Amino acid sequence: MSLPVSPRRVARMAGIAVTVTLAVCLVAPLVVTAAGAFVHADWYGQRSEGAAAGGALGLFRYVLGLWSGAVVTSLRLVGTVVPLALFIGTPAAFAFRRRPFPGSGSLETLAMTPLAIPGIALAVGLLLGAGRTPRFGLLVAGHLAYTLPLVLKTVSNALEGESVDLERAARSLGAGPWKTAAWVTLPRLVPGLVLSALLVFAVSWGEFNVSFLLATPLVQTFPAGLYLTYTTNSFPVAAAATLIFLAPILPAFLAIQALGGEEFRRGLSS
Amino acid sequence: MKLEVRGLSKTYGPGRPAVASVSHVFPEGRISALLGPSASGKSTTLWMIAGLADPDAGQVLLDGRDVTNVPAEKRDIGMVFQSYALFPHLTVLENVAFGLRTRGVGKAERVARAREVLETVRMGDFGGRPVDGLSGGEQQRVALARALAFRPRILLLDEPLSALDAKLREDLRAELFSFLRALALTTVYVTHDQAEALALGDELVVMREGRIEQSGRPAEVYHRPASPFVARFLGAANLVEADVSARGDALRLPFATIEAPDGAEAGLCWAMLRPEDLEVVGPAEADFTAALASAQFLGPVQRLRVFAGRQELLLDAANDLAIGDEARIPVRMKREKIVVFARGEGEKPPAPFVPPPGAAAVFDVFPRTVN
Amino acid sequence: MWPLARLAAGAFSSSGAFLQVLSAGRYRTSLVNSLALSTAAAFVSVALALVPAWVFARERFPGRNLVRTAVSLPLTFSGVLVGFLVIVMLGRIGAVPKLAGLVTGREWFAGSAFTLTGLFLAYLYFEIPRAVMTLEAAFRHFPPELDAAARSLGAGPITRLLRVTLPYAAPALFSTLAVTFSASMGSFGVALVLSRRFTVAPLEIYTELTAFLNDAVAGALCVALAALTFGVDRLLARRAA
Incomplete structure (x- = not known):
């Protein structure tokens, strides 16, 4: 009657094994890429054009030299989009949740639609709408369309988790609407806002469709540069560029994981 | 059917075991009330009897046969869960017929039998309804019907009335008790409510910190408690x-x-x-x-x-x-x-047991009903 | 939302472009390809995500957080990056063929990154993490007593999966399909990097826009793609509700 191992334990171990295998499959390409960037060329029997720079970090210096303009543009873009998305999204979410007005429901639905629409359609719409003249402002607009829904979602969730009674209590204690917002609502929202900022940062930095189609040789973004590197440069250079591209996302992602954000699964489309 | 547990133990994570070497023979065809404060190991014991929790040590015996390694689905033990755990995607009738379906009973027969059991719990008119519209009391009766429909050898109930509000609980108690008595099935009824345990049980098993503190007929345990804890737990x-x-x-x-x-x-x-x-x-x-x-x-x-x-x-x-x-x-x-x-x-005396809020009214007057 | 409105208006004003897109030929093929590839990727990734999602929702084991982080990491990757990673593994000099060469003497899978297989694997690479995370959230709400009840009623593991767990999780499965499907439909970077002969709608849009400067057709394709995505998404979302 007695079994050496219970079937349930076998199922559990099998499930964990499958999961770990999946994780390994998903991480393996990254490991190979990282190896490629540090081991330089010889692995694949090719001489890389960046090898001349020398040193363990030579490739990275080479890539940064190649794409410094694009990196700066992307940093500027992220630096503009993150505060803008928060400044627009937070009061909007507050209005939708706490002070609904006629038409606010449809407005919210409208604001969420970019998540359900292919990124390329949005990018093409922006490009053609602006008469095929890409500008920095257009890039910002495209990124905002993508990131605003994320802010709305996270802040809404945070607001829903908070009891309205806290705000009512503040009002009963003599705080006006502004003081209530500043002293009670906002401080309670800080984790949600941090999460929003990280999400917007990760999405905006990695976003490709808008960043690529609305980029010009003069206003080159890093994701667009990354693509050009993939098509023109050797593997070690491409690998190094990939690592540089990932460098800011990975810490942001780990922080998002720690804060438990689930909203980004849909927002981060490719 | 005779139910026996021997040296049953279970520890979740580090710290005090949830159940520590519990041995007991549950009398055949009788209702045993497993009583204890929260975290005394009574539910864990029940789940191990059902096969839904694996004991670290010890055995569960049905009519002297060791079923410790028999999976829950092969034990023929009916169980009523605290939350009732009715399948939300099935109708009342489909819920009740579930245990017959898993046993390969043909459609016509299982529908007939499920209807029959629903009649006995006075839910005959509810067969085609979805379960999510039912009141707490109705859900409790459907859960009972579901646990009985496949004619189990043992019936287990895990705090079946605790999800109901105080008034409804009292109304349903008498009905449930006479129903269970009429079944004459070996039944283990877990509860933290002394009044429920005293009124229902042919036998009372008091648990504390994973061990059986005392067992016996309710009046016996009430009048001759084995420890100050049991004395205070069973009443003032x-x-x-x-x-x-x-x-x-x-x-x-x-x-x-x-x-x-x-x-x-x-x-x-x-x-x-x-x-x-x-x-x-x-x-x-x-x-x-x-x-x-x-x-x-x-x-x-x-x-x-x-x-x-x-x-x-x-x-x-x-x-x-x-x-x-x-x-x-x-x-x-x-x-x-x-x-x-x-x-x-x-030595300090154990603190007087503070009954859970809902039980307070019952608690104060119950000695009259027992004596 | 004015760019979308502008897009729609532009496409409709030249109805010729629409007819061109919807009649047989390259454009319609690209839409059909997108639809087929996205549907297949959605179903396969949801199927593959079931076990890991259940494990993350239910089991505690050493290293769980690390494994979970590794599985959800690709969520942050843009399409071109995923395309590159597939080339790293399955390109003409990718890691898999190199390794296969060392072990078996023949470089299996060399260059398969640029075939339909490679494209499909790339889709899976960014869909599986999405599917796992969405399903995990749903599985976490699965009441354990429901499974216990089914066991006590005599249901074995398969019966429980088919009659209790999956029906209970059906809405979550549909919403996961919706999430993965729409992400696949809009995926552009992956195809841009990997696709050689096989064309998908986003790629076709890009070609029309940049190579042929055919704004009307590009716009019409965009509208058709958005409508298809949105339509299927709503359809699945309704079943999920």
Whole structure:
């Protein structure tokens, strides 16, 4: 009657094994890429054009030299989009949740639609709408369309988790609407806002469709540069560029994981 | 069918085991109430009997056959869950027929049998309904019907009334109890509600910190608790610091000395007296006189808080007894009801059990229903 | 939302472009390809995500957080990056063929990154993490007593999966399909990097826009793609509700 191992334990171990295998499959390409960037060329029997720079970090210096303009543009873009998305999204979410007005429901639905629409359609719409003249402002607009829904979602969730009674209590204690917002609502929202900022940062930095189609040789973004590197440069250079591209996302992602954000699964489309 | 557990143990994570070597024979065709405060291991014990939790050690035996390694789905044990766990995607009838379907009973027969069982729990008209529209009481009856439809060998109930509000719980209790009695199935009923356990059980099993503290017939456990914990857990109890004389013949209470009960060991002890074992009598019959501190009218009785010297006592007096505020009250003890427990030097009595909010009303009056 | 409105208006004003897109030919093929590839990727990734999602929702084991982080990491990757990673593994000099060469003497899978297989694997690479995370959230709400009840009623593991767990999780499965499907439909970077002969709608849009400067057709394709995505998404979302 007695079994050496219970079937349930076998199922559990099998499930964990499958999961770990999946994780390994998903991480393996990254490991190979990282190896490629540090081991330089010889692995694949090719001489890389960046090898001349020398040193363990030579490739990275080479890539940064190649794409410094694009990196700066992307940093500027992220630096503009993150505060803008928060400044627009937070009061909007507050209005939708706490002070609904006629038409606010449809407005919210409208604001969420970019998540359900292919990124390329949005990018093409922006490009053609602006008469095929890409500008920095257009890039910002495209990124905002993508990131605003994320802010709305996270802040809404945070607001829903908070009891309205806290705000009512503040009002009963003599705080006006502004003081209530500043002293009670906002401080309670800080984790949600941090999460929003990280999400917007990760999405905006990695976003490709808008960043690529609305980029010009003069206003080159890093994701667009990354693509050009993939098509023109050797593997070690491409690998190094990939690592540089990932460098800011990975810490942001780990922080998002720690804060438990689930909203980004849909927002981060490719 | 006879159900027995031997040395059943289970530990979740580090720390105190949830269940520590529990052995017990549940009498055949009877209802055993497994009673204990929260986290006393009673639910875990039940889940191990059902096969839904794996014991770290010990055995579960059905009619003497070891079923410890038989998976839950092969044990033929019906179970009613605390949350009822009705399948939300199935109708009432499909829920009840589920256990027949898993056993390959043909459609016509399983529908007929499910309907039949639904009739017995007076839910016959509900067959085609979705379960999410049912009230708590209706869900409880469907859950019971589902657990019985495949004619299990054993029936387990995990706090089946705790999800209901107090009023409904009382209404359903009597109905559920007579229904379960009529089944004459070996039944284990887990509850943290003393009134429920005392009223229902053919047998009462009191658990504490993963162990069985005492088992026996409800009246027996109530009147002859094995420990101060059981005494306090099963109802109000005065625990008086006393001692038995060296010769074992006198029980010295702070306010009176009386003949010691049979078998009392010499030395320090607790003397346990329930409030209903103290009587207000004429001065001539009194063992001692007490000063009234407060009186609480409970309906069937009035509960007096009195002081015999510095000893605080609870006392149940007749509800029509007129008592003045400053009265000196002559009190007599029902000596045959006194239970003594050995007591260590400086030992504190267990805190009086505070019943969960819903049970409070029932709790205060239940001694009348038992005696 | 004016760019979308502008897009729609532009496409409709030249109805010729629409007819061109919807009649047989390259454009319609690209839409059909997108639809087929996205549907297949959605179903396969949801199927593959079931076990890991259940494990993350239910089991505690050493290293769980690390494994979970590794599985959800690709969520942050843009399409071109995923395309590159597939080339790293399955390109003409990718890691898998190199390794296979060392072990078996023949470089299996060399260059398969640029075939339909490679494209499909790339889709899976960014869909599986999405599917796992969405399903995990749903599985976490699965009441354990429901499974216990099914066991006590005599249901074995398969019966429980088919009659209790999956029906209970059906809405979550549909919403996960919706999430993965719409992400696949909009995926552009992956195809841009990997696709050689096989064309998908986003790629076709890009070609029309940049190579042929055919704004009307590009716009019409965009509208058709958005409508398809949105339509299927709503359809699945309705079943999920």
